Amino acid sequence: MMRSLYAGVSGLQNHQTRMDVIGNNISNVNTYGFKKGRVSFQDMISQQIGGASKPQEELGGVNPKEVGLGMSVATIDTIFTQGNLQSTGNTTDIAISGNGFFVLKNGDETFYTRAGVFGVDSNGTLVNPGNGLRVQGWMAQNVNGQQVVRTSATPTDLVIPVGQKDPPHATENVHYFCNLDKNMPEIPENPTDEQIENGTWPTTVKIYDSFGNEHIMAMNFRKVPGNPNQWTVTVDVDPNGEFNTNTRIGMGTTDGVENTYTLNFDNTGKLVSVMDSAGNVSNEQGEIILQTSFEVADANPDADGNPYRQTFNLNLGTIGSMENTVTQSASKSTTKANFQDGYKLGYLDTFRIDNSGIITGVYSNGSTRTIGQIAMASFTNQGGLEKKGDNTYVESINSGMANIGESGTAGKGSMISGTLEMSNVDLSEQLTDMIVTQRGFESNAKTIQTGDSMLETIINLKR
Incomplete structure (x- = not known):
């Protein structure tokens, strides 16, 4: 009799976990770059009452007799499907179309995100204005009079020197x-x-x-x-x-x-x-x-x-x-x-970002110059990343090491400036899952109530 009570308890606990994930999905339905979670259940160990027997000359085989002891959470997955893209018109808003993550830094700590809500701080550094994490990429270098981006180098902070002088250049x-x-x-x-x-x-x-x-x-x-x-x-x-x-x-x-x-x-x-x-x-x-x-x-x-x-x-x-x-x-x-x-002579007035993440400065004298390029990261198992809040992830022992490079290579997607990726939460799907979860929770509660009623009946036999 007690087994059904504990099975019902496991159902209550784990349906509550599923409801927690659904609630988190719904609360982030309008969070840029958010990826929804999904709970998968599995049954727990079963108690064997009778074992299986093989067929005999006179009798057939007998199947095992087992009573399940409840259920548990198998996985809580992060679903990295593409979210819808929303145009903002803001140059520093960047969406990723396809696979990949932006690379952010806080000192020596490295974070990864799909939310491209970026801006420029007072030092001209490209950052996430919500938490100050610095966007990583490669600054252009002057090679024989040409601005060259070396994506094979280690990524560094990206600085956009708005207002910087562009010295005059004689016609050659x-x-x-x-x-x-x-x-x-x-x-x-x-x-x-x-x-x-x-x-x-x-x-x-x-x-x-x-x-x-x-x-x-x-x-x-x-x-x-x-x-x-x-x-x-x-x-x-x-x-x-x-x-x-x-x-x-x-x-x-x-x-x-x-x-x-x-x-x-x-x-x-x-x-x-x-x-x-x-x-x-x-x-x-x-x-x-x-x-x-x-x-x-x-x-x-x-x-x-x-x-x-x-x-x-x-x-x-x-x-x-x-x-x-x-x-x-x-x-x-x-x-x-x-x-x-x-x-x-000119001054850096504005800048633009193309689909490769290349940042091009536009000067008041009509000239343009490559400033740098935004880096992207990809993982062998992106579902193995650990969430760290603020729409960020970090590597885990099961995600694999980050493969950092330019967009459009090694399975990485492209960047779209002036656009943000919306959450991939489907509200109708979540509300439906909420109903199913609620019914599952109620049914498990009913199991406990019925088991308690049966225990009460047995106790009353003595009276």
């Missing part, structure tokens, strides 16, 4: 591609102003000196009289400025040349050669790069006492090509593209 390269109108009229001898204007294709490109000052490089294209497929180009930096920049342009050097060069085209409109004012010609297949220099006002002279000259490369495209190069066709003269890599 200009890429200039255009089409010249084959039908543009030639400029005759002793031309009028109108004839000069109609026979000239003027273009301008904005460039910068080492101080960050802005300059205008003007290039005027004119057809060479008597040669229908040849153009003379005059280059002048700040042609309308008060200071004479003494612009020069040549093949590989600006020594001994003037500010003009000549373009030669074939009958299909493809560029076949370029010649500078000193007669140096380039007609080999490949990119045409002219060296251009100009004097910078109010600059210290060079070591020989000559005015300081700034030099940059002018890329006109590829000889023999019609793509991304200077061409001559019977259509309106049009600049297809120009690019220059200089800029003035």
Whole structure:
């Protein structure tokens, strides 16, 4: 008789545990990155009243007679299914689509989380503002003038230096591609102003000196009289400025040349050669790069006492090509593209985070620069992680060691900036489980009540 009482007690206790887990799931239905728990039951040891016997010649076999002694909790699992994504518009809110965890640090302690509610503290460090844990990743390093992120290194704190200066950068390269109108009229001898204007294709490109000052490089294209497929180009930096920049342009050097060069085209409109004012010609297949220099006002002279000259490369495209190069066709003269890599002094205004977790700084001067990259961790058995509160987990002896790397590798998901992952708790499922748990609890209580009633009946036999 006592066995049923204790079986009922085990049912009450363990259904109460299940109800605790359900209550925790429901309370975190709106917690970002929360992963629901699930309770699994199993029966306890059974008492054997009679053993099994094998079949005999005259009789068949007999099954064992066993009475169960109740039930116990088998597992309390954390279910890591994907939660719905909610757009917030906040750059530092990041959701993980797929597997993986963000890596957080508190001194030497390492934590992992799915909740990407991040922000920047007063030192510019990317943190979880709810608990101050620092987001881990890799800061970009300057390698030969390029910002490079080395994800093979040990992750460290990520610092976003909002307001940091971006020093001016002198223009080093200009890429200039255009089409010249084959039908543009030639400029005759002793031309009028109108004839000069109609026979000239003027273009301008904005460039910068080492101080960050802005300059205008003007290039005027004119057809060479008597040669229908040849153009003379005059280059002048700040042609309308008060200071004479003494612009020069040549093949590989600006020594001994003037500010003009000549373009030669074939009958299909493809560029076949370029010649500078000193007669140096380039007609080999490949990119045409002219060296251009100009004097910078109010600059210290060079070591020989000559005015300081700034030099940059002018890329006109590829000889023999019609793509991304200077061409001559019977259509309106049009600049297809120009690019220059200089800029003035700027300050870090804002930043953005892409799907790889790369943080790119956007400066007030229009330049962009890689700041760092957010790290992600994955585990062989993520269900083996231990919860530490604040939406965080830590490694356990059954989770395996963290595999930390960039997103999109080794089974890791991608990051989505401006979005947060909602809880994966299904409220309708939890309410249904609550009803089932309640009925199970009531039934076990009824077992105890019935067993007590039977004991009372036995006691009353003596009266």
